[in-house]
Amino acid sequence: MQKEKEVSTNQRPLILVSNDDGITAKGIRQLVEVMTLLGEVIVVAPDSPQSGMGHAITIHMPLKIRKSDVFKDLGVEAYECSGTPADCVKLAKFHIFQNRTPDLVVSGVNHGSNTSISVLYSGTMSAAIEGAIEGLPSIGFSLCDYGEDADFSHTRSHIFKIAEQTLKNGLPNNVALNVNFPARFDKETEKENEIKGTKVCRQAQARWQEKFDLRTDPYGREYLWLAGDFINPDKGEDTDEWAVKNGYISIVPCQFDMTAYHGITHINKEWEI
């Protein structure tokens, strides 16, 4: 509580909130509520769900952006945008904020896990990565519960602490955090999951084993739904998947330099070009 006071009595930091489930999702409301304890909040979020959008940006279509009343009850200025999460952060920085710079960019809380390889497909994380590209301390938050009415109550004090630590200690350059929370209740046992603590992790080397569900539309044309199973052959106990499966909050620091430096040596050594 003392820390909460510390933050609020200093000059209030400016916090940009976005997400990928859309501005009316339950998860973003949780995040906005917690962020108002830490600073001045402005929301720029998609006007419709954008899950799975990865780091997509809108280049062949114009964008629309409108003021929104969604967070009026919290006294929070909000904008809804026709684009992707990455578009929202770009719009916030270069169109809405103009001469102000946010002290923190937060995205989520996503309805569903973004551990492991999901970081690549995640609109939630693309907003955070976009923030990091712009040189801003940025965090994506996700809950391992896909339900529209998921229970986020157990995440609130942890979101506060993680955001507060980020504001206080900063992050290394070009790094955004990917934070995942275990679901509040275990689906099988219906028992409440106990949060055992927080682990700073690496991204698990897991992947989706896809299945396509083939159907026929009312006009006789075939269509497919993407579906699949999550396969995790990575037995490491230092991964995000291990952490959330074992009752811990996972924090993975993520970078956007995708260079595989060891690959440079390999090619220079093995190839004839």
Next chain:
Amino acid sequence: MQKEKEVSTNQRPLILVSNDDGITAKGIRQLVEVMTLLGEVIVVAPDSPQSGMGHAITIHMPLKIRKSDVFKDLGVEAYECSGTPADCVKLAKFHIFQNRTPDLVVSGVNHGSNTSISVLYSGTMSAAIEGAIEGLPSIGFSLCDYGEDADFSHTRSHIFKIAEQTLKNGLPNNVALNVNFPARFDKETEKENEIKGTKVCRQAQARWQEKFDLRTDPYGREYLWLAGDFINPDKGEDTDEWAVKNGYISIVPCQFDMTAYHGITHINKEWEI
């Protein structure tokens, strides 16, 4: 020439071709033509342009896929898909190929540069990264010329060589290649660019400085176009940007483990959580 023969007299490798400019783009035809010299080619590509789609996947909409005649003249089996480049690779692997496994996944040739940070926004590279996630040797090719009618002729022998070397020597696990070619002609001088060679590079630390072009539609509503300038403060001569700007083909080995390992130490040391 000897090598070309070598490859074609052995059992012909199976090569999956995709892109993000759509199945009818000029760039993919170049790539398909070159790949037919190396193996049996199957094309699974988007039915419409998907530039800037990053690693988006289609989860809230069904996918449509149809056989296409676009490459009938080359004797190449082709499918066009309503989804993103990443969807195309998933569909190819899990729906079209089923019991066969491609020996190589190639994507492009993209109309436009995918150096530096563009790798995150690039649909071309998302197809290649998706291939790498599936454990397949994968390459994304891009030409630093956005023109629909861009001249790809100078890239063909290099594409052949790079694909051949990949088939022969493989790639490190979990690595896809991001290959960028200088444009054939210099825009300003209209002189032909001489290709000086190939450099294996790191991703330049550059970014887009966005501008939004605000307009009003015929109904009085405002809309914006994303536009901007590419800013490269990275003076390294080992980057992809340096290479293509100086007449070299750049090859960046890319990984999909986004963990910033140095960030783990930072947080464990500096944070109180």
